[in-house]
Amino acid sequence: MTESDTKTAVPTVTLPCQFCGAWNRVEASRIPDRPKCGECAKPMLLDRPYPLTDASFDRVLGESAIPIIVDFYADWCGPCKMMAPEMDAFAAKHAGKVLAAKMDTDRNQRTAMLFNIRSIPTIMRFEGATKTAEHSGALKLADIERFAGLV
Ligand SMILES: [Zn+2]
Numbered sequence: 001m002t003e004s005d006t007k008t009a010v011p012t013v014t015l016p017c018q019f020c021g022a023w024n025r026v027e028a029s030r031i032p033d034r035p036k037c038g039e040c041a042k043p044m045l046l047d048r049p050y051p052l053t054d055a056s057f058d059r060v061l062g063e064s065a066i067p068i069i070v071d072f073y074a075d076w077c078g079p080c081k082m083m084a085p086e087m088d089a090f091a092a093k094h095a096g097k098v099l100a101a102k103m104d105t106d107r108n109q110r111t112a113m114l115f116n117i118r119s120i121p122t123i124m125r126f127e128g129a130t131k132t133a134e135h136s137g138a139l140k141l142a143d144i145e146r147f148a149g150l151v
């Protein structure tokens with residue numbers, strides 16, 4: 001194995017900065033260190049659920065080397081509000097091992113329709129662009145960890 005092979009083997013995630021929109025590639029192991037955007041130097045905020053959009057969804061999933069757990073929700077949904085702090089705790093606890101993400105299904109209808117989401121909250125696990133698990137209904141932290149395959 002050459003040195004460049006070793007470098008490309010480092011697991012990374014690729015995400016647009018939430019402040020300036022610049023795409024950043026971040027080493028997964030550095031997520032808990034609160035990495036900053038290479039363009040505007042603001043924090044990437046990856047220790048809380050990352051807001052995916054129709055525009056960013058395909059690229060983020062396609063270029064992530066760690067599993068992504070996506071919480072599909074809407075602002076008016078009571079059970080979604082109950083689940084939000086559980087997802088926040090999950091994101092903080094497992095930052096770097098998985099990428100916790102969320103998607104507002106009202107603002108991102110293309111993706112919601114693509115996955116045929118009929119009830120929210122719906123949570124999905126992706127490995128790359130491949131969906132590997134799905135659950136509908138609010139979950140507690142321990143259930144999310146089980147769903148994500150972390151316990
Ligand atoms: Zn930025």
